[in-house]
Amino acid sequence: MDILSLLGLLVAFGAIIGGNFIEGGKVQSLLQLTAFIIVMGGTLGAVLLQTPLKVFMRSLKMLLWVFRPPAIDAERQIENIVEWCQLARKEGLLGLETLSEQLEEPFSRRGLQLLVDGREPESIRSIMEVELESLEEQAMHAAKVFEAAGGYSPTIGILGAVMGLIHVMENLADPSKLGEGIAVAFVATIYGVGSANLILLPIAGKLKSIIHAQGRVREMTIEGLTAIAEGENPRAIEAKLRGYLH
Known part of the structure; x- marks a missing residue:
């Protein structure tokens, strides 16, 4: 949590x-139900119009990261890479095959499989960098769904305010209805600006920071796997990878 x-x-x-x-x-x-419906419904509709279904569904899954982010432990990953290197020096690259099948993390498992297949270091780097770029692009598109919502909601709030004022103007002859229209006008603006700056944009920022941290660990993993393929010793690999911690 x-x-x-x-x-x-x-x-x-x-x-x-x-x-x-x-x-x-x-x-x-x-608390104004009318203002809530206008702002939240309008914002959701605009986001749905802009976003492909797969990206929208991915963004809903990633929303859980705000309160329960995925485990990102760079220190532990360095230890793993050093252990892989030591195992490869003792048993050869084929000794990593069983280990690769047991790994749950897909990115590292893919890299170890490339090592076991005997790919050249530059080939491993090229393949893994393409995969990294694809993963980051998919995640960023999902995070930008909330960024887009944060851009739309203040404008929808202003739209709600204008609608409330129109309602006021239509009922100038009936003072009993003026208060409701004015309330909707101002509360809609609060909902629009508040939801953007207190919820939606901070969520987008949090998700982007998590994606960036994941990317750094994956870049480090690519560097480590390439170094193993090049035959570097474990101490040299560890020293190189610790630069990513800073």
């Missing part, structure tokens, strides 16, 4: 609701 993500949401909404309360406002004044 990523405590900072949960804490960030609590602090952000607590500050806004608390500030509203200190100024004498009521929580009920911020």
Whole structure:
């Protein structure tokens, strides 16, 4: 569980609701179903129009990363690569075959399989870099779904505000309906700007940081696998890979 993500949401909404309360406002004044439907429905519709189905579904799966990010342990990966190197020096590259079949992480398993197949170092690097680029591109497209939503929601909020003001203008002769229209107008703007800057854009930023960290570890893995294929000794490989930790 990523405590900072949960804490960030609590602090952000607590500050806004608390500030509203200190100024004498009521929580009920911020709850407007009409404004919520306009902003959230409009934003979702715009995102669905822009996004292919596969990318949208991937973004929903990646949303879990905000609170439960995938394990990224560069130190442990360096230890793994050094162990692979030691095993390859003792038993040859074919000694890695059983190990590659037991690995759960697909990227490392793919690299070890290339080693076992006896590919040249540059061939391994080329194949793995293409795979890395593809994985990062897919993940970034999914993260940008939330970035796009964060761009649309403030504009949809303004649209909701205009609609509320239109409702007000249509009912100038009936003062009893003016309050509702004005409330929808202002609350829609709050929903649009708030959802973008407190939820959607921070989610996109968090996902991008996780993708970047994954990419660094995978780049390190490519470097380690290439070094094993070139016959470098374990200590030299470890020294080289530790540069990625900084």
